[in-house]
Amino acid sequence: MALEMIVLQDIRITRNGELNSLELNELFRTNNWQVEPHERLDNSIRSTWGWITARRYDDNQLIGFVQVISDGIRHAYILKMIVHPNYRRHGIGSKIMTELMELLKENELVPTLVATPGNDNYYKKFGFEAESNGFKAMCIR
Structure with a gap:
């Protein structure tokens, strides 16, 4: 399939669907x-609250992923949002x-995330703000 022909109908978005660390590491x-x-990624998958995957219909290739860690009560931390470079700018990440x-x-x-520099505007369209009600994301570098 030519890259120009990729449309969302060719992609399956799934909640907590099949996932193995080998294919995730490839992505x-x-x-x-x-x-x-490799075992560190297995542990990460097992200890996560949930994830969303994007796969091609034709061969089931993993082309997108996001992971959530949560207390299951109130807070959810979004991490590892990724779309394969060959499939970016086709709406897959937004889906x-x-x-x-x-x-x-x-x-x-309540979701929280730390955006990489330059990606602020992408996450704003989902309701995230650089600072929300006085809260700030903080990290140690």
């Missing part, structure tokens, strides 16, 4: 995020985030 490698040793935001809303969880 991460497209962004230089590979996890070694993943829309599905994720619906999942969090259904479970009455």
